[in-house]
């Protein structure tokens with residue numbers, strides 16, 4: 001009788017683990033053994049679903065992006081896998097610089113190269129993470145000095161969708177317009193993660209640009225709100 005109860009309990013535990021999947025969260029570093037060593041967090045729900053990669057701190061003086069990304073380092077989605085690189089250029093983030101004076105702008109250095117300067121090597125290692133996890137969508141977190149305005153060239157309060165054919169990006173753009181009233185742009189610059197990764201690997205990228213005119217708390221919550229909209233679209237969160 002007792003054995004039977006244990007067997008029934010074991011079956012319940014097994015069913016529960018099938019229903020909820022086996023969560024596996026781990027992290028590793030890229031640019032190991034250098035000042036630019038920075039962690040990558042992989043949060044695997046154990047359930048079938050999409051993989052989404054979120055990257056912050058490509059520009060170190062755009063803090064809403066890396067603060068939002070850091071909120072997600074322990075977040076396990078309901079389905080699929082979330083990969084988070086909170087501080088892509090960790091030295092620039094820690095110094096509040098767009099980039100460091102002795103290196104190129106990381107967001108003009110994609111697709112990167114193994115033998116290039118620091119920015120190109122960093123881009124190369126980020127691209128290797130992307131190649132390994134093959135996300136369905138990449139979310140690249142940035143900020144601008146002001147709201148979108150053609151006369152100033154500022155692009156805050158916008159999202160930039162890749163120019164590759166991606167009906168999902170268009171769906172998401174409409175959701176973001178509805179929810180936050182952000183402007184939707186396209187046409188990211190040469191050497192940017194958005195342009196080069198989307199065109200080379202055929203993975204859509206959405207760049208979020210909040211406006212530094214707003215308080216930091218508000219910008220972080222706008223970044224998280226758009227991320228949540230995207231995760232919700234992919235049925236990774238309620």
Ligand SMILES: [Zn+2]
Nearest residue numbers: 059062142143
């Ligand atoms: Zn930026």
